[in-house]
Amino acid sequence: METMKSARKNDTEEVGSDLSEQIKAITKDSHVRAENTQLMLNYQKGQISLREYKLLLCSLYEIYKALEEELDRNASHPGVAPIYFPQELARLESLERDLEYFFGPDWKKKIIVPAATQRYEQRLRQIGRENPTLLVAHAYTRYLGDLSGGQVLGKITQKSIGLSGKEGLSFFLFPGVTSPNRFKQLYRGRMNSIDLTEEERKDVLEEAVSAFEFNIQVFDDLQKMLSFTTETATQPKSHRLNLPAAMIPSSPIMQFTMGMCVALATVGMGIYAL
Numbered sequence: 001m002e003t004m005k006s007a008r009k010n011d012t013e014e015v016g017s018d019l020s021e022q023i024k025a026i027t028k029d030s031h032v033r034a035e036n037t038q039l040m041l042n043y044q045k046g047q048i049s050l051r052e053y054k055l056l057l058c059s060l061y062e063i064y065k066a067l068e069e070e071l072d073r074n075a076s077h078p079g080v081a082p083i084y085f086p087q088e089l090a091r092l093e094s095l096e097r098d099l100e101y102f103f104g105p106d107w108k109k110k111i112i113v114p115a116a117t118q119r120y121e122q123r124l125r126q127i128g129r130e131n132p133t134l135l136v137a138h139a140y141t142r143y144l145g146d147l148s149g150g151q152v153l154g155k156i157t158q159k160s161i162g163l164s165g166k167e168g169l170s171f172f173l174f175p176g177v178t179s180p181n182r183f184k185q186l187y188r189g190r191m192n193s194i195d196l197t198e199e200e201r202k203d204v205l206e207e208a209v210s211a212f213e214f215n216i217q218v219f220d221d222l223q224k225m226l227s228f229t230t231e232t233a234t235q236p237k238s239h240r241l242n243l244p245a246a247m248i249p250s251s252p253i254m255q256f257t258m259g260m261c262v263a264l265a266t267v268g269m270g271i272y273a274l
């Protein structure tokens, strides 16, 4: 079997009783798989186009909107309060700025996300309502990732799509964090201070594995959307109907437009087949 590469250090130290150590250990394999999704591999090779980056931003926007609204709503919950750092970490406003930069003032109408993003979002809303303690698993997966490998990805994005300044790249910038490494240490300490029963700890660890899985599915769906749209540009008419089930626009207008396109394409195919 082909071995997958990982940029994460290969920790051989024993896993202690701290949540931060356990969560890192349990998500180790998932991290390798996330890094090795086609989208992330292309990214690391600097093969990210503006179109791909814009599509990724749309999904990140929906994910952080759900995550941060749920964190805000549960800010004083004992499982959330210790890891609640909106000043330092919140990404929603930076994503809005980036989206406006790339899509213009009516960016909201142009958001398009695959089904996997909607499932991720729904899970975040559900745990925000029913079991806010699990939010730490999702906050960890996204924010500590953004402060780690995400920093390298920011530089790659800038180079690959040829942006000269910081505009369009706010997502990767954390003006409230002077040293990502020191902040990650602080964050780990806060995670470890959360009082969890054995049952809750087990659930948080499981949720962290799911959080990675949600991200992997989003990347895979985005990759499908991208290959679909590239293929349609080059393939003969008879191959143009491989619309992945994943391609569901988030706004009703886009859903309607997409529905019309599929309907027209289907009718078109029918005629073509005659």
Ligand code: HEM
Pocket: 007, 008, 009, 010, 020, 023, 024, 031, 034, 035, 040, 041, 043, 044, 140, 141, 142, 144, 145, 146, 148, 149, 150, 152, 212, 215
């Ligand atoms: C191209 C893709 C990626 C690269 C190159 C990358 C690289 C890295 C690196 C170098 C670290 C620091 C490792 C260490 O200090 O031992 C790290 C940590 C981390 N990454 Fe990634 N990563 C990638 C994708 C992801 C994705 C997609 C996620 C989740 C959605 C993620 C989540 C994390 C988390 C949560 C940590 C913190 C681990 C901890 O200290 O507990 N990474 N990553």
